[in-house]
Amino acid sequence: MKTISWFKEISKDNISIVGGKGANLGEMYNLGMPVPPGFMVNADAYKEFIERANIKEKITQILSGLNVENNEELQNKANEVQKLIIATEIPDDIKEEIIDAYESMGITDKPVNAAELVKKGEDEFVAVRSSATAEDLPEASFAGQQATFLNIKGSGDVVKAVRACWASLFTARAIYYRIKNNFEHMQVLIAVVVQKMVNSQKAGITFSINPSTNNESEIIVEACFGLGEAIVSGSVNPDSYIVDKSSMKIKSKDIKEQEWAYVRDETGKTVKKTIIKDKRGTQILKDEEILGLAEIAKKLEDHYNKPQDIEWAIEGGKIYVVQTRPITTMKKIEDEKTEEIRVEEQKEEEQADEKGTNISDAKVLVTGNTASPGFAFGIVKIANEPNEFSKVQKGDVLVTKMTNPDMVPVMKRASAIVTDMGGTTCHAAIVSREMGIPCIVGTGNSTSVLKENTMITVDATHGKVYEGKITIKKPKQAEETKEEYGELITATQIKVVMDFPDYAEKAAATGADGVGLLRAEHMILGSKVHPAYLVKQGRKQELIDILVKGISTVARAFDGKPVWYRTLDAPTDEFKSLEGGEDEPQEENPMLGWRGIRRSLDQRGMLKAEFEAIKKVHEMGLKNVGVMIPLVTKVDEVKQAKETLEEVFGDEFVEFGIMVETPAAVWIIEDICKLGIDFISFGTNDLTQYTLAIDRNNDLVQKHYDELHPAVLAEISMVIKACKKYHVQTSICGQAGSQPKMAAFLVRQGIDSISANPDVVHQIRHTVAITEKRLLLDAERRNLRPQQ
Structure with a gap:
């Protein structure tokens, strides 16, 4: 059995040995593409591991008779198998080969024995990624179902990450997919990519055709400063360059002002860093870099005979291709x-x-x-x-x-x-x-x-x-909705609002740029037990497990895109029917009562459990989850919540923001920004009712309920302006975000993202695209106007 294969030894014909991702990397490496050095832990190593450790039969027994339509049963069985794999020791000979390869890759990407080399003073930061043997096959799309771990350093952590990738072959989603598509669990093996992390000064995406128009004669290059996470997650507006594929000349440049970038600090953590003013608004890529990336895109499209979507990074002036995949939207x-x-x-x-x-x-x-x-x-x-x-x-x-x-x-x-x-x-x-x-x-x-x-x-x-x-x-329009709107690219990100993790795949299929609001309430209600009661009874882990299950489901569906989790905001009347809910206080108006962050700070154990759940999700490799707190009325509430978050996460980076849904939050927004937040999101449902003194659940006054009221719009405009001053992202997650009129207003104010219901994502993106084009046209007309 061969445990390790280096990229130079791999071709597209080796899917059964190194999986789809591994075969693709090897193919690009041997094509002469600038692929970061690395190696594969072959699928046979996983097979040998489960057989020699005597867990193959145990896994089969656990999954025997599983009803995948029973969500709770499916999740429980998936967790059981994953825990079994994580708890099982890897045979010493396999472990040693992985360690030898890792310790060698800092010196050379050729197969050598590390003991024969003088080792470098420092270990390499690497990415450890799963590569299923059925991944990327025409009839078996396993892509994205297994785990990825970034910024791994040290041989011990690399071995742990490899084993975690093996365990990810048995996520609930992966098990469900295999059974529904008639794959035997033991016939699908998994290889693991171990590849040098590129500490990029610039990064981005290249499309070998224009994805917004399907124009095959154009190559689109998008770029940002720092790590590529910012552009992939949609956190920044990138520079965009168009290259003519025939003449290989740059046709146009759209330069954006990037105020901050993600960078890797000395410990390997991803942090936000402000870009100096002189560098903002400058062209990110040199012309020769743009044309170099265009040339790579052209070669890959010719080689694969399909339009390609290519992720790349530039470190020390050198271009690296991190990934390529076909553009399948047409x-x-x-x-x-x-x-x-x-x-x-x-x-x-x-x-x-x-x-x-x-x-x-x-x-x-x-x-x-x-x-x-x-x-x-x-x-x-x-x-x-x-x-x-x-x-x-x-x-x-x-x-x-x-x-x-x-x-x-x-x-x-x-x-x-x-x-x-x-x-x-x-x-x-x-x-x-x-x-x-x-x-x-x-x-x-x-x-x-x-x-x-x-x-x-x-x-x-x-x-x-x-x-x-x-x-x-x-109506015919319903058939044409996706064709008309689906391929629009907008500078303003269009996200979705999520309540039910079971619908995450459906929401992700809209092409949304992330989740602007993930509510926890329905995850809790499904458990039938009051969260505060669980904490009080010493059953906090049960609460954490419930949240991890729901949050991770959404985070996987939106892998690589931001997911903003809102901490619990349930009025007391909503939890009364749960076990332990009999102690909920009786309030005359629960909407104005003990809810939001004011309650979470009174019941700190419940809030910490939520943060611990998010930390657990991060440890699963799903670091796209951020957290925001609701119903803020005081700066001290934000300070206390942030301190509690830091108690749980330590120095690890996690996006932290607030909901702006009270007039109080509007008027103290600058003080909150100074405290240090990454984003805000307007909760227009509450902001409107608190501003207009209207109970939004009272149908007698519904005719007066208006999110487009001048007072509400003035509040929104004021907050966006303040947030721009402090480089804080702005978004909206209230129902108003699903209204075209509100969407157009928000774009004109310069909002960074709009969250809408999944059913109107395409419509809102269309509205945003028209508004953005109109703003560009108006600006161009002003520039062309004769000087007086």
Whole structure:
């Protein structure tokens, strides 16, 4: 058995030995591409490990009879297998070969015995990445399911990281994928890449075609100062250069002013560093570097015979290719359109067979406000109390006075939701939009007018409920949405709001640039136990495990993109039904009560458990998770929260920010920025109700609830201006971010990112793109205006 293969020994034909990523690196190395030196721990080493350690049969037994549709069972089995692998010692001969190779790579990337060499004074920083043997095959996309560990240093930590990569072959996601695609667990092996980390002064991405227009005659180069993490995560606006592929001449340059960069400090940690003023707004890449990267892109496209998306880094003036992968968006658009047409034809056939009533002849039973657009039909099931929830079966229409967090499992089964009360920011509206379920709120009388066990049709796009089952022609625009909007590239990042980790893959498929708000409340409610009760009973680890499971699911789905986790912000009335919730205080107005960061600081053990969960997620290699605190009204609240975070994380970098959702936070924003935060995010749902003195859950005053009120807009503008002064990122995660008018206003104010519901990501990106182009055009016209 051969444990180690160096890149020079590998080609694209060695997927079964070194996996897809390894074969790709070896192929590029032998093509003469400037690939950072490294080696592969071959798949046979993993196979030898599980066989000689006598855990192969144990793994098979653990996974035997697993129901992957049972999320809790799947996660528990995945954790059990991963813990087994992590706890098992690697045979000494395999371990020694890994250590020898690591200690050799600082001197040469050729296979040698490290004991025969005079070793360098320092170990190399390396990236340790998984490379599954089925990864990147045409019919088996395993990419992104296994782990990556960056800035690993020292032979002991390298060995641990290799074993952790092996364990990541059994994440819940990977197990689910294999079973659903008929792969035997023991037939899929895993190799591991160990590769020198590039400590880049410049980094970026090159596209061998123009991805926004699919123009195959253009090469796009995007660049930032510092480490590539900033550009990949969308934290900075990069320089963009267009190169003509035929003449290999630079056609245009779009230079941005980068105020800070990610850099690696002497301990290997990634930190933010302010860029000196003289360097800001200067061209990041020299012309010869732009053309050098364009030449690499052209060669790789020719070699692979496919358009390529290439990540690169420059250290000491030398270009390194970190990764290349095919650009598949054109094919995806075509496939999605074909699938949508197929589904629409199927729906029309079903409707024709069942002879539904034509919409022009249908009787309107109730009307309300659109909360989540869409069209569905089903049997009415009226459910307001917990003992009524079980009667709602898959495909029924849930009719209720108002939904609450306990009803989420019921909502998942419904084909549509209709409520008596609520506005566009109520629980039913927020949850249904994320789930993609048609929903009408604020009908006033649906529970009394609609009759149990009768067939109705819900046209949530127009806020109408019809008697019986009717036919409706799906607009062509719905088929063309992704084709029209999907490939737009905007300087303003478009992110999503997430409540349910189970929907993370679906949200990531929108092409969103990250998660601007990940709420914890529904993760907790799913456990049926009050988080403070768990801490009080000495069961803090249970709370941590619940959060790690949910947060890591979202972080993996958005790998390489920022995920901002909001600490708990549950009004006391929402947790009363949980075990241990009987001690929750009775408050007249919970929305103005003991919630947000004020409660978290009173119950510090609960807050620390949240931070410990995020630290655990970081230790899993998912360092794209940041944290923000809600309902801030004092500078001291931010200071205390930050101190608690530092108690848990020590010197490790983690993005830290706040929600701006109170007028108090607006007026003290400069003092908060001075304290040291990385970002803010507007919570416009609360900011609007606190500014306008309106209860957003009271349908009697819904007509006065307006996120576009001049007072609210003035507050937003004021905060963005202050944050720019202190180089703090700005975002929005309230429901207003899903409104095109608000999105256009935010772009004009210079916001860095907008978080929207997954169902409107493409629409908001389209609005943002138009607004950005209009701003550029206006600026160009001003420049062309004759001087007086």
